[in-house]
Amino acid sequence: MAEPVEAIWTDFGGVLTPPISHTLATFCTKQNIPMEPLIDAVLKVTATYGTDDIMLPIDTPLVTESEWLAQIGEVLRADHGIEPRLTSLADAWFDGREANHEWAGHLRALRGQGFFVGLLSNMVPAWDDHWRRMIDPAAHFDEVVLSFEVGCRKPGREIFELAVRRSGVPASRSIFVDDLARNCEGAEAAGWRAVRFTDTAQAITALGEHLKVRTP
Numbered sequence: 177m178a179e180p181v182e183a184i185w186t187d188f189g190g191v192l193t194p195p196i197s198h199t200l201a202t203f204c205t206k207q208n209i210p211m212e213p214l215i216d217a218v219l220k221v222t223a224t225y226g227t228d229d230i231m232l233p234i235d236t237p238l239v240t241e242s243e244w245l246a247q248i249g250e251v252l253r254a255d256h257g258i259e260p261r262l263t264s265l266a267d268a269w270f271d272g273r274e275a276n277h278e279w280a281g282h283l284r285a286l287r288g289q290g291f292f293v294g295l296l297s298n299m300v301p302a303w304d305d306h307w308r309r310m311i312d313p314a315a316h317f318d319e320v321v322l323s324f325e326v327g328c329r330k331p332g333r334e335i336f337e338l339a340v341r342r343s344g345v346p347a348s349r350s351i352f353v354d355d356l357a358r359n360c361e362g363a364e365a366a367g368w369r370a371v372r373f374t375d376t377a378q379a380i381t382a383l384g385e386h387l388k389v390r391t392p
Contacts, residue, residue: 178369179348181349181350181351183345183350184286184351185296185321185339185351187296187353189298191373192276192279192295192311193310194274206271207262207268210258213252213256213258214248214252216256221244221248234300235324236323236327241266242263242264244265245262248262249262264302265302266302276376280311287316294317294343295313296335297323319339330356331362331363331365337366347366351370351371351386353373353383354370354373371383
């Protein structure tokens with residue numbers, strides 16, 4: 177029989193926010209940049225860092241956000257004839273972005289029932305103030321683990337082992353909720369359980385099955 181869950185960790189982007197695809201589409205519309213050239217530029221810059229994970233360069237971080245944007249801008253100009261107007265992705269990316277208050281409220285309720293609740297996210301340094309304005313960490317989480325602060329990131333085992341040390345709850349009694357399959361697989365490889373987030377109702381139900389509690 178599986179051990180009871182004591183610690184619940186959630187991702188931020190795509191779980192406590194709308195899906196990344198939605199946010200990207202909104203961002204491109206506001207900035208008047210076609211999505212396909214932008215994605216092409218981001219992928220080309222990402223490849224120069226020896227990875228296909230587009231966020232790795234800036235959420236570990238290997239490069240500052242401004243340097244990364246400058247590199248993307250060079251590709252947009254050279255390959256697509258587009259002159260970007262971006263100096264800070266954080267301001268444009270978070271402007272008008274809504275929090276998933278239903279999921280946040282569910283986490284608060286679980287915390288009130290005695291579960292340890294933490295945030296475990298690959299986060300860009302320049303985005304730190306922005307997400308904290310969307311979701312008050314003190315009101316929702318017992319602990320916050322961010323990639324840029326700890327120097328490791330999902331789906332690597334090290335960040336999950338660090339989260340276990342922070343919570344004091346063993347991996348066998350910890351569960352992680354994330355919208356990306358590779359991050360859920362990373363948690364499971366570290367001995368955790370995981371729930372792949374596709375929408376709030378699905379995640380509440382799936383998490384409830386692990387917790388053996390009634391879902392609202």
